[in-house]
Amino acid sequence: MEGLADSLISAISTVFRNLRGDPAIRVVLASLLTHDFFFVESPPRGYHTLVQTIFKNMGNGGTSLGSTFVPLFLEKMGKHMRHLGEFVEEFELLLLMKEPREELAITKTPPNLQPRALSLQFIESLITAGTASSLLNRLIPRLLEYAEKLSNSGSHVQNSEENGSRVRCWQALCVCSRGLTKELAALCFPRFLRCIQQLNLRDVRHYEELFGMQLLKSERFSESSYDALLSLLRIPSQSGQTVPSLLQIAVFPLFSVSTDSPSIGAFLDAAFPWSMAPEGLTRTVSQVLCFHVLERFKMPQYDWLKRMLAGNPRIAAMRRKQAALCEERNVDRECSTVSLFSLPLNNLNDFIPAVLMDQVREEMENLLASWYREDFPPTTAESRETTPKSGTYPELQNSEQFSTFQNSEQFSNFQKKILPWEASSKSEVEHRKKQKIVVIASLVDKLPNLGGLTRTGEIFAVEKIVVNSLRCKKEQVFKSTSVTAEEWVEMEECPESELPAYLRRLKEEGYALVGLEQTVTSKTLGKVEFPEKMALVLGKEKEGIPAKIIQMLDLCIEIPQFGIIRSLNVHVSGSILIWEYISLNSFCIALHCFVFLNFANKTALGQREIELCCLLETFGIPVFGPFTLVLRFIQIYSLTNVKAYSSSVFIHRCRKIQESVQNALLPRIKTIHDCSSTPRLYCLSLLVLEGYVLYLSG
Structure with a gap:
């Protein structure tokens, strides 16, 4: 085994x-x-x-x-x-x-x-x-x-x-x-104390504080752990960033202790000296929490302190602003996934505490208020130059200075473009597998639309793009939209006058002529089966496809529209239809790797093939029928446009793929079944690879 x-x-x-x-x-x-x-x-x-x-x-x-x-x-x-x-x-x-x-x-x-x-x-x-x-x-x-x-x-x-x-x-x-136990909490506490003293930003400290509170929760509370925490507060040179976190963690278990607990006095002795700290945040947290403890527990020896904190109006006003520090916290709820997933996302897709977002929002409002108070023109941002002026960046005289500058905080976050062709030669990119779709844009004359279609065609690896004149590739307006896509996708010239003859030639080569146009007999996108080889004809801006060309088409497709204008840009329309074709085609491609294991009609197979099915099922390799496969894919990928993949499309596709792939692989499957010296499951797994290679090559 x-x-x-x-x-x-x-x-x-x-x-x-x-x-x-x-x-x-x-x-x-x-x-x-x-x-x-x-x-x-x-x-x-x-x-x-x-x-x-x-x-x-x-x-x-x-x-x-x-x-x-x-x-x-x-x-x-x-x-x-x-x-x-x-x-x-x-x-x-x-x-x-x-x-x-x-x-x-x-x-x-x-x-x-x-x-x-x-x-x-x-x-x-x-x-x-x-x-x-x-x-x-x-x-x-x-x-x-x-x-x-x-x-x-x-x-x-x-x-x-x-x-x-x-x-x-x-x-x-x-x-x-x-899920912490008292024993595990005691084991983790020393390392946690080392972590809480390290430099971290406020969003990280928010979660550190929650974890520390969980370690000291009533059912896990340990006097030795609490004393170790307070000992950090007694260090005069303790970091000003660490002290507020230590204070909030230290006060948390006091909400559940008895009124005569020695931990109360120990906390006040360790916390109150920080009310005279040079950092404003540390002073504020210390004063607010000390007053809250004194209000909650009767401690006559600290009446002088309570009178001072209660009687000073400025301290009282500050305390009202920081009332959230004194609220009893349900740390179990704050540490739940429900609370976690309700937090907003930053631009790195990480969940961050809402309190931090509120602070950022408040700071931004203050900055904007200051901006307008100083009579800065509101439109400055719109007129700001996008290129840096000379002298904006420090002059870098040598590579060593550049390396130092690059590793500085100014370069800690930057945009990264994914360029998959960087790892391949141009010849490899040119010979990559292309989709069997030809985009006919001879009727499109606006350069931005042609550039956008070229860019879309390159992204989805269309076979080629046909334009009225290849001179468009030299135009700057075209280049600014295509962003070098014309270098990676085949383009062919066909003037509008020669378009009928060109379309007839494509039809002879097996391409179905499909027009993107609203006609009496047009089919709605999402309710139509695309042909395997397709020549997509796009119409003129505003005018559409001429009547003489429409008569040559095998199929017209229209995009359902719900607005008032009811006229999509030709580049946008073409991109939508290309994507629909690619998505359906990719979905059907995925079936190839399964169907060679599909022996749904077992009565048509020999005894050995039936035994092979049983062997596959025994070891957990799924033996799918066409409908089972369709349902499995729908469940896994949660296809929203299920109507676009109607049962008739699936039956046709599955049968066609099943015949071609099974005919090619059945001899190999029989050979593996006859071979007793080689682990069958190993060979069958490799067949997954072989089946896909077969599809790619044919």
Whole structure:
């Protein structure tokens, strides 16, 4: 069994390295890696290595398995609780993972559907059920150790990647803290005290304070831990940034102690000296919290202090503004995923406390008020030059100075453009697989529209773009819109007068002529099946496609419109239709990797093929029928426009793909079934790779 598992893991690793970008391959990998076969006993080391590799690839912005694998993985963890403690490294990767910003921007995935959020919710459910101890006993110390290392490295700049990592780490600790035991809290407290004294920004400190309060919660309260906390407050040279956090953590357990507890006096003795600190924030927090404790508990020996704090009107006004410091806090609720997901996102997709956003908003309002009070013209921002004037940046005389300047805080955050062609030669890019769609733009004469269509065509790898004249490529207006796309997509010239003959030639080559136009017989986009090879004809601005060209078309498609103008720009219309064609085509491409395992009509196969089906199902390799496959994809990818993928389209596509791929692979499947010396499951896994290569080549 162990040898078979190792062989399968090796095969899956090969497929993952080469084809992880394909949606269908991701589903195959998820199905294999979450089968009970791997959890009968403790999963082998190779399994952990592969899963960690997948998670690291997701966290580095690579092609993500998150939408498929992570939910299945967490579901499997819930069923095999005895193995939870063995997967602490995997959970650490998930909890610290940063979802790619591009994915969030494009798909608008809500936070509770992202891998990190799913993992936080899973751990929270384990804590609620009381079954998380085996995982938390190892996970929380590891996260604390990682948090300590993070604070000692990288820049401390708002919205930097380093600060985002710290935020995610402490958010994970806050969620896990709800499952702390008294013993685990005592074990973690010394390291926490080291962390709280390190330099961190306010958003990180918010979560540090919550975690510290959880460590000192009533059921976990330890006199020795509390004394260790107060000892830090008694250090005269303590950092002005650390003291407010220590004060807020130290006052929290006093809400649940008895009135005669010695901890009350110990807190006042340690906290009140900071009411004379040079930092305004430290003085404020100390005065507010000391007065609150004195009001709550009767302590005659401190009446002189209470009278002073209560009688001074300026201190009383300041105390009213800071009333939130004295509110009793439900830290369990604040550390829940519900509270976490309700926080706003910063531009790195990290959740940040609302109180910080309020402070930022208040500061911005003050700055704007100051701006207008000094009679600055409101339109200055609009007329500001976009290019820096000479002297704006320091002159850099040599490479050493440039390196120093580049590593400074001014360059801690910058925009990164993803250029996939940088790693490839131009010849490789030119010979990449293209979509079987030709865009006919001979009737389009406005250069911005032509440039935009060229850019869209290059992005989606259309076969070629046909224009009225190739001279447009030299025009600056065209270049400013196409942004060099004309260098990477094939363009062909066809004047409007020669367009009918050109369309007839395309039709002879097997292309269906499709026009984007509103006609009596036009079909609505979303309710039409696209032909496999398509020549998309775009009309003139305002005038549309001439009648003589419409008569030549096989199909006219119109985009449903609900506004008043009811006339989309030709570039926008063409881009929408190209995307619809590509999305449907990509969806059908994904079927190829499954259908060669599709033996839905088992009566038409021989005994060996039927046995092979049983073998595949025994080891958890899904044997899909066409309709099962469609439903599975709809469930996984949550297709919103289901009508666009009607049953007739699927039946036609599935049958066609099934015939072509099965005819090519059936001899190989029979050979593997006859071979007794080679692990069958290993060979079948490699067939996933072979089936996809077959599709790419044919």
